[in-house]
Each structure stands twice: as structure tokens, then as C-alpha cells.
Amino acid sequence: MRLFLGQRAWVLQRVTALVLLFLLALGAATLLTGPPLDYERWHALATSTHGAVLIVVFFAALGLHGWIGVRDIALDYIHAPMLRLALLAVVGVLLFAIVIRVVLTMAAHFAGGA
Amino acid sequence: MRLSIYRFNPETDLKPRMQDYELAPEAGDKKLLDALMRLKTIDDSLSFRRSCREGVCGSDAMNINGRNGLACLTPLVGLKEPVVLRPLPGFPVIRDLIVDMTQFFAHYHSIKPYLINDTVPPERERLQSPAEREKLNGLYECILCACCSSFCPSFWWNPDKFIGPAGLLQAYRFISDSRDTATAERLAYLDDVYRLFRCRTIMNCTEVCPKGLSPSHAIERIRQALVRESS
Ligand code: SF4
Numbered sequence: 001m002r003l004f005l006g007q008r009a010w011v012l013q014r015v016t017a018l019v020l021l022f023l024l025a026l027g028a029a030t031l032l033t034g035p036p037l038d039y040e041r042w043h044a045l046a047t048s049t050h051g052a053v054l055i056v057v058f059f060a061a062l063g064l065h066g067w068i069g070v071r072d073i074a075l076d077y078i079h080a081p082m083l084r085l086a087l088l089a090v091v092g093v094l095l096f097a098i099v100i101r102v103v104l105t106m107a108a109h110f111a112g113g114a
Numbered sequence: 115m116r117l118s119i120y121r122f123n124p125e126t127d128l129k130p131r132m133q134d135y136e137l138a139p140e141a142g143d144k145k146l147l148d149a150l151m152r153l154k155t156i157d158d159s160l161s162f163r164r165s166c167r168e169g170v171c172g173s174d175a176m177n178i179n180g181r182n183g184l185a186c187l188t189p190l191v192g193l194k195e196p197v198v199l200r201p202l203p204g205f206p207v208i209r210d211l212i213v214d215m216t217q218f219f220a221h222y223h224s225i226k227p228y229l230i231n232d233t234v235p236p237e238r239e240r241l242q243s244p245a246e247r248e249k250l251n252g253l254y255e256c257i258l259c260a261c262c263s264s265f266c267p268s269f270w271w272n273p274d275k276f277i278g279p280a281g282l283l284q285a286y287r288f289i290s291d292s293r294d295t296a297t298a299e300r301l302a303y304l305d306d307v308y309r310l311f312r313c314r315t316i317m318n319c320t321e322v323c324p325k326g327l328s329p330s331h332a333i334e335r336i337r338q339a340l341v342r343e344s345s
Pocket residue numbers: 172255256257258259260261262263279280283322323324325326327329
């Protein structure tokens with residue numbers, strides 16, 4: 001029974017951490033250089049194909065990384081099965097909702113043909 | 115010298131208490147265990163385990179001034195006084211400094227701490243090259259004193275499910291043995307979110323091992339072996 005994966009989660013945690021680190025650095029570098037950061041520029045960045053894809057990737061990695069981290073904390077400290085299940089369910093749904101929201105926003109924008 | 119020692123007798127005490135002792139060490143008393151043995155001649159109700167008195171059997175592991183160690187390897191000089199002695203943290207106390215190691219050894223046995231090899235045994239022993247033998251250094255020396263596991267926060271949180279640094283170091287000892295043919299099964303057993311992956315590389319284990327071994331390094335190698343196995 002592989003309800004809680006062992007090494008796959010561990011590897012994913014590390015891979016997503018690297019992705020997050022890279023995208024954060026890239027984001028910081030992009031935002032700190034170039035023209036002043038106003039709404040126009042934000043919008044342009046977020047709606048360029050590159051920007052949109054990277055933002056979706058960022059939030060997907062964030063969701064996965066957060067999920068594995070919270071799951072680890074729950075496995076360590078929360079031993080009451082019901083409480084653990086409840087916490088994991090809430091956090092799981094929350095993280096999933098965030099990722100879906102980002103994807104939907106992007107999809108809506110591109111479908112809207114802006 | 116002054117000592118403060120954790121006392122608990124399950125037959126008479128409801129709660130553990132700390133008892134203070136004054137002791138005048140004699141000329142031959144070099145290590146903490148010598149002092150404890152002398153104390154035992156004064157108060158024979160004081161209970162602790164010991165056997166080899168030279169760091170080989172692993173039975174006198176205890177918490178010495180907040181740090182796990184073997185009493186027989188701890189020099190008296192340089193010990194801050196009062197010397198506070200407690201049983202190994204995270205283990206059920208049987209009496210005074212004696213803890214219940216049942217679970218610890220159950221974890222040890224779970225990793226099958228023996229060579230598994232189904233091929234026909236040769237006429238004499240299974241040979242290893244010097245390089246293959248070299249891989250067991252830093253692993254085979256473990257005396258199962260439990261200083262490491264008892265100092266591992268992950269082991270405190272999940273003592274029943276996380277194998278702990280001692281058991282994992284032993285697991286790696288057999289994984290890296292060229293004469294053992296069960297590497298894949300061993301790795302499959304360890305690929306579990308509790309058994310191996312509760313370790314968070316806090317490295318208390320390596321920091322505290324009285325034999326100078328590095329369980330956290332062994333754990334890292336198991337993880338690498340798992341990644342190699344699955345790629
Ligand atoms: S690894 Fe070191 S501390 Fe842990 S049981 Fe073995 S000898 Fe003791």
C-alpha cells in the first residue's frame with residue numbers, strides 16, 4: 001500500500017524547490033531591471049505567452065511543494081487520524097484551488113483573445 | 115564531584131525525580147562510568163546498564179549534561195558539574211537510567227540485519243576485494259547503543275514508524291555489502307514515507323554518535339541508491 005509515497009515525494013519536493021528558486025530569481029531579475037513597474041508592465045508581462053506559462057508553472061510547483069511540506073509536518077506532528085485527514089484535506093483543496101484559479105484566469109484571458 | 119541523577123522506581127514511585135549526589139572520585143576513576151560504579155557502592159539502589167566498560171557493548175548509553183553518550187567513554191575531567199544524568203530521551207524508562215529498547219531492536223530486526231545471498235555458497239568464505247570491504251568501514255562499527263536514535267527529533271515524533279538513524283545505518287551496511295544479493299528488496303522496504311523519509315537531515319545522529327559514525331550520511335546514500343534504482 002503506497003498511500004504516502006516515499007522517495008517520489010522527496011524527489012518532487014527537491015525538484016519543485018529548484019523550480020521555485022529559479023523562477024523567483026528570474027522574476028526578481030525581470031522586475032528589478034527594465035522600465036519602472038506599473039500596471040501596464042505587469043499586465044504585459046503576465047499576458048505574454050512566456051510570462052503566462054511561467055506563472056502557471058510557478059504556482060503548480062508552489063502547490064506541489066506546499067502540499068508535500070504540509071503533509072510532512074502533518075506526518076510528524078499530527079497523529080490523530082481524523083485531525084490529520086481534515087488538515088490535509090483543507091490544505092490540499094486550498095492549494096489545488098489556488099493553482100486552478102491561476103490556470104483559469106490565464107485561460108480566460110487567452111480565450112478572451114486580448 | 116556533584117551529580118544529579120534521574121531516579122525512578124516503578125514499584126514505589128509515581129513520578130521520576132532528580133537525586134543529588136556528592137562523590138569523591140578515587141585515583142583510578144577516569145571515566146563517568148567509573149564514578150557511577152563507585153556511586154553504586156554507596157547507593158546500591160541506583161540502576162544503570164553497563165558491560166564492557168570500553169565502548170564496545172553499547173549498553174551504558176545515557177543523556178549526560180543534555181547530550182547522549184556512553185558513560186564509559188566520557189572522561190570525568192571537563193564534565194560540567196553537577197553532572198546531570200538522565201535516561202535516553204524518547205525511550206520508555208524501565209528504572210532510573212535503564213530504558214526499554216524493545217522498539218529500537220524491533221526496528222533493527224525489521225531491516226534484516228544479516229547477509230542474504232541465495233547463490234550456492236562457495237567451498238570457503240564469500241570473498242570481497244579490498245575495495246568492496248572498504249565500503250563497510252564507517253558502518254560495521256555501530257554498536258547499537260541508540261545514542262543517535264534517541265537524539266533524533268524525527269524518532270521522537272514517530273518512534274513506532276520511523277526506523278531511526280541506527281537502524282538505517284545498519285540497513286545501509288547490508289545494502290553496500292557486495293556479498294548481499296537482496297539490495298533491491300532492501301531498498302523497496304525502505305522506500306516509505308515513514309521508515310526512511312521521516313529523516314529531515316537534522317544530523318543530530320551524526321553529531322552525537324560516540325563511535326564517530328555518520329548515520330545521516332548513510333541515510334543520504336540510501337536516498338541516492340533509491341533514486342538510482344528508480345531512474
Ligand atoms: S550509529 Fe553510533 S550512536 Fe547510533 S547506535 Fe550505532 S554506534 Fe550508537
